[in-house]
Amino acid sequence: MxxxxxxxxxxxxxxxxxxxxxxxxxxxxxxxxxxxxxxxxxxxxxxxxxxxxxxNLSEIILNKNTIKIGALCSHYKIASNNIIASKINKMIKLASGIGDPAVRNMGTIGGSLANSDPAADWPAAILALKCNIITNNRSISSNEIFTNMFETCLDESEIITELDIEIPEFFNYVKFPNPASRYAIVGVAIAKYENKVSVAISGASHTPFIAKELSEALTLNFSNNIPLKTIPSDGLNQDIHATSEYRANLIDVLTKDALKAY
Amino acid sequence: MHEISIKITINGKTYEKNIKPNLLLIDFLRDEIGLTGSHIGCDTSQCGACMVLHNDSGIKACSILVAQLNDKKITTIEHLQKNDVLHPMQEAFRNNHGLQCGFCTPGMIISAISLVKENNNPNEEEIRKYLEGNLCRCTGYQNIVKSIEEGANKMRELGDI
CATH class of the missing domain: 3.30.43.10 (Uridine Diphospho-n-acetylenolpyruvylglucosamine Reductase, domain 2)
Incomplete structure (x- = not known):
């Protein structure tokens, strides 16, 4: 170093x-x-x-229909928190699937978002959820923050202080992890609200993204009968772990898996 | 680059030192204060041989700067045994032959204690999942899992949870 x-x-x-x-x-x-x-x-x-x-950057507070998560909360803290367990239970599974226990003891949710790793787990989850990312000088909607691989819309000296997450009716995140790193080869996050469902994908592209057709189909009919192959494999990541076709197929498979918990 | 002064308590002993900011905890332990029980197996945060306890939680000493631990307390493998009596988790590894070459063992034992502090009655599946950040190239993990089961039981009996 x-x-x-x-x-x-x-x-x-x-x-x-x-x-x-x-x-x-x-x-x-x-x-x-x-x-x-x-x-x-x-x-x-x-x-x-x-x-x-x-x-004061590592508190988890329940408000009426939102949960505030301090940016410095470790993955372990989130995974062992009672508010999260009772209100967005599957977030426990997400947080306990990051890295290994030592990583979860140190790594933070704010750090994960600011780093904007396309294969990390929090970015897709936060993108699917109705969530505002609060910084030292503004509030950013989660669908605006991730701009590119390892890039966000944060200014250079801007610091994420907390996340303000609207509690969904249903949330799940399922990933096909790289067996060595536990990063997502593909991960699928689904958040269902009264009038809107969002499906967000990690690991498959240069940035987490919303699967638009899947989201629209699930908004109309929240069932396991999803339209298949809505994400073209062209342009998806391709590496020694998985081809782009394999990743495109995983999106359908994992979306169905994630819906099983409903 | 500027040296910084830090105060860190390791195994109950407080050290006040001027250090370079890029000094990793594992190098401080091994090279500066001679605690060579924590091992460097990979240097890429994967193997867990360097694990130490911070607030009863296992962290990897190769992945944290001493500078981040100002006024903090760390426990290493050297401080588990008390008055020449092994820690129950160490004793359990000995009883169950939970090691072969022994290189990963300090990290395994620290990780096992960290697990029991989080979950005082872990089942086999939970133990195996918790060891995902600790690599052993000898044992095939069977005896390590057996050791941790026995060590967890003993820690519970002794109220050390």
């Missing part, structure tokens, strides 16, 4: 001021992707700004 300066601000304003005064800084949450990338010398920030000393 290359050298860098390290900062541990106590509040958001300090974190942003430090960011703006550095040459090529990065915010650090759990570090489960960032530190691994730095160890491999894929990136070399001049400064790391650790956000974990900032208070």
């Amino acid at each position: 290359y050298q860098f300066n390290f900062h541990s601000p106590k509040n958001i304003d300090d974190a942003i001021n430090i960011y703006n005064s550095c040459e090529d800084p990065k915010f650090l949450a759990g570090g489960m992707t960032l530190l691994a990338s730095m160890k491999q010398r894929l990136i070399a920030p001049s400064d790391l700004i650790d956000l974990r000393a900032i208070n």
Whole structure:
């Protein structure tokens, strides 16, 4: 790992001021992707700004029909939280399927969203859910945040502080994990609200995306009788783990699997 | 780059040091304070041989900076035995031959304790799932699972949960 300066601000304003005064800084949450990338010398920030000393970013609060999840909540904290268990139960399964226990103890939901890994689990789930991503200066709808592979619409010095998730009638996330990394070769998130169903896909493309035809079909008729092959394999990811045709087929298979829990 | 001063408590002993910000916990443990019980098996966060306890939870010492642990407490494999008596999980690994070459064992034992602190009565399936971040190239895991079952029972009997 290359050298860098390290900062541990106590509040958001300090974190942003430090960011703006550095040459090529990065915010650090759990570090489960960032530190691994730095160890491999894929990136070399001049400064790391650790956000974990900032208070009040790791709470989970139930409001009337929404749940607020602090950006610094670890995957383990979410997986073992009673509010999540009673209101969006399948999120427990999602959170306990990320990486391994040590990764889940350190890695955070805010970090996962800001990193915008197309094969990560939270981005697809958050995209399917009606969710606002609250930052230090605005609220971003989840269908606007992911712009490209490892890219979001966040400004450089913008920090996610919490997620505000509308509790769905039904939610599920099913993935076909890479056996070594546990990242999704394909993952399917389904969120059903009174008047709208959204199906979001991870792992299959350069960014998580909404499966439009599947979402529309399920909005009209929420059943296992889904239209097949609505996502063309052209343009889907293709690598040593799976061809694009295989991934396109997995989308149908996993969507049906996810609906079985309804 | 600027050195930073940190205070970290390892196995009950507090260290105040100036360190380079890019110092990983595993290198601090092994090279700076001579605690070589935690091993480096892969350096890519996959094998779990470097696991240590932080607030009773297992974390990988190869994937965290000492700088992130200012004012925090860490327990390593060296601090599990008390007054020359093995920790019940260590004893269970010994009883069940839960190791062959022993390289992964410190991480396995730390991970097993982390599991029991989360779930004091894990079944076989839960134990196997929890070990997904710990690799063993010798045993085939059978005796490791048996060891953890016995260790969990003993920890429960002793109220160490």
